[in-house]
Amino acid sequence: MPSASRVFAELSTSRRPTDPRPIMGRAVVLGASMAGLLAARVLSDHADEVVVIERDASDTGYEPRPGVPQGSQVHALLPAGQVQLERWLPGFAEEVIAAGAVVPQESGTRMYINDALMPPPPRIEGSGVALVTTRPFLEAMVRRRVTAIDNIRIVHGRAEGVIFTGDRATGVRYLPTDESADAAPVTQTADLVVDAMGRSSRLSDWLEENGWDRPPLRRMPIKLNYATAMFRRDERISDVGVVVSQTRPAEDRVARIAGINSVEGDRWIMLISGYADDRPSRDPADFAARCRRDFPSVFGDIAEQAEMLGDVITYHQADSRRREFHELTRFPAGLVAIGDAVASFNPVYGQGMTSAALHASCLSAYLRGEPRLDEPAREYFEKVRVIVDAAWQVSTIADLALPHVDGPYPRGYKLVSKLGDMVLAMSATDPEMNRRMSLVTTMLAHPSSLGRPSTLLRAIRLRLVSGLRRRPATAAG
Numbered sequence: 001m002p003s004a005s006r007v008f009a010e011l012s013t014s015r016r017p018t019d020p021r022p023i024m025g026r027a028v029v030l031g032a033s034m035a036g037l038l039a040a041r042v043l044s045d046h047a048d049e050v051v052v053i054e055r056d057a058s059d060t061g062y063e064p065r066p067g068v069p070q071g072s073q074v075h076a077l078l079p080a081g082q083v084q085l086e087r088w089l090p091g092f093a094e095e096v097i098a099a100g101a102v103v104p105q106e107s108g109t110r111m112y113i114n115d116a117l118m119p120p121p122p123r124i125e126g127s128g129v130a131l132v133t134t135r136p137f138l139e140a141m142v143r144r145r146v147t148a149i150d151n152i153r154i155v156h157g158r159a160e161g162v163i164f165t166g167d168r169a170t171g172v173r174y175l176p177t178d179e180s181a182d183a184a185p186v187t188q189t190a191d192l193v194v195d196a197m198g199r200s201s202r203l204s205d206w207l208e209e210n211g212w213d214r215p216p217l218r219r220m221p222i223k224l225n226y227a228t229a230m231f232r233r234d235e236r237i238s239d240v241g242v243v244v245s246q247t248r249p250a251e252d253r254v255a256r257i258a259g260i261n262s263v264e265g266d267r268w269i270m271l272i273s274g275y276a277d278d279r280p281s282r283d284p285a286d287f288a289a290r291c292r293r294d295f296p297s298v299f300g301d302i303a304e305q306a307e308m309l310g311d312v313i314t315y316h317q318a319d320s321r322r323r324e325f326h327e328l329t330r331f332p333a334g335l336v337a338i339g340d341a342v343a344s345f346n347p348v349y350g351q352g353m354t355s356a357a358l359h360a361s362c363l364s365a366y367l368r369g370e371p372r373l374d375e376p377a378r379e380y381f382e383k384v385r386v387i388v389d390a391a392w393q394v395s396t397i398a399d400l401a402l403p404h405v406d407g408p409y410p411r412g413y414k415l416v417s418k419l420g421d422m423v424l425a426m427s428a429t430d431p432e433m434n435r436r437m438s439l440v441t442t443m444l445a446h447p448s449s450l451g452r453p454s455t456l457l458r459a460i461r462l463r464l465v466s467g468l469r470r471r472p473a474t475a476a477g
């Protein structure tokens with residue numbers, strides 16, 4: 001068995017698969033958001049026909065839509081996600097920039113930790129230009145490329161169940177949503193069904209109703225509260241392009257994250273957040289007051305002086321959660337799940353869309369192995385597990401430092417979090433440690449890379465040196 005970090009590295013490749021290898025007639029994907037669209041792109045190489053069933057109309061332009069309620073909130077695409085988008089949709093970054101995405105300049109990029117301005121984040125080789133957009137804009141750009149592929153079509157309908165025949169999924173049932181309200185359910189046969197219906201997917205219920213086991217659901221309560229507002233960009237107020245402010249929990253500090261992104265349409269999108277009872281409201285005055293009180297001054301400046309476009313929109317996420325498909329001993333053939341339908345994390349780490357893109361890479365690796373489709377897709381779920389474990393480790397270790405989060409604690413938590421704290425502390429002053437840490441937080445490297453002897457020795461050496469420097473002259477002898 002190759003190690004998790006090796007599997008992760010293989011799945012994170014930027015190399016494009018060379019040739020289509022059809023192994024099935026029809027694949028059906030449920031949900032046409034980031035995960036479903038990328039799954040469809042991968043499947044277009046392996047199926048004669050790919051049908052994507054989505055309950056929302058896809059002609060919403062660049063506006064948020066009901067099926068993706070988080071779409072109004074700030075969304076950052078991590079470099080690893082960008083690599084995968086470029087891999088599956090060559091020329092994507094160029095196209096998105098031509099359509100209006102803002103390319104952040106170093107001079108307008110600011111990162112604050114506990115109110116202190118940090119050095120600029122390291123430039124990561126191979127990750128391309130950062131794409132800073134609203135979520136609906138990014139998704140619309142992906143949709144445009146994917147639906148231009150000949151053998152993919154999107155159908156408007158609400159999926160109502162998976163059809164099982166013997167030991168396998170053989171199709172889906174859906175209710176068309178773009179026809180008359182009393183339209184009858186339609187059956188669509190499939191050689192492979194992909195659940196991309198997001199974190200509220202009903203696949204577990206459908207499995208149970210048909211005599212299969214539900215995948216075990218693991219949750220970590222995070223009680224995260226987001227509020228986002230859009231502003232007209234105004235250089236007279238500030239020249240910032242991308243700002244992140246993170247306050248880490250301590251006895252005299254409350255954990256909060258906030259961000260500003262310059263996005264298409266000459267706008268700033270601004271997010272503030274809190275945990276548990278620290279809950280920003282939809283009141284613009286409360287939004288501005290929190291910006292001024294809790295975050296670096298640029299937040300207050302923009303919130304007080306720039307023109308707000310639309311309303312403050314709030315969002316609460318109760319937990320991070322993952323469905324452990326790989327643990328099931330009985331599972332039907334012809335069925336997989338992808339994206340948030342498998343796992344969704346605390347969004348402050350920006351892992352969701354990138355995870356979905358890496359799951360698409362898992363699907364490609366699985367199908368390129370020319371698997372038997374009359375057997376459960378165990379190799380696929382094992383690959384997905386590697387990606388989920390990596391993202392889960394990074395986000396939940398950080399979340400366990402929050403005072404209101406009290407588990408579940410993973411095995412070896414104390415040691416891992418101690419080492420993590422040391423590497424994090426050293427990365428604030430040492431560019432090489434900062435680079436290694438960034439590779440992990442941007443999902444370009446597996447978290448185990450921070451446990452390598454070379455990294456740990458460097459962190460220990462740096463700590464010793466900084467300890468000696470801090471020691472008073474008398475004590476140093």
Ligand SMILES: Cc1cc2nc3c(=O)[nH]c(=O)nc-3n(C[C@H](O)[C@H](O)[C@H](O)COP(=O)(O)OP(=O)(O)OC[C@H]3O[C@@H](n4cnc5c(N)ncnc54)[C@H](O)[C@@H]3O)c2cc1C
Binds near residue numbers: 054
């Ligand atoms: C507040 C917040 C902020 C976030 N910020 C970031 C960020 O900065 N960076 C990042 O990478 N990620 C972020 N995420 C996570 C990101 O939004 C998700 O990980 C990502 O959208 C997952 O994509 P998905 O396709 O799996 O699911 P979703 O985007 O949830 O899409 C599910 C799709 O399935 C469709 N659907 C559902 N049920 C049915 C049905 N019965 N029939 C047909 N269609 C159906 C829906 O209409 C929808 O199109 C954030 C999440 C939240 C909550």
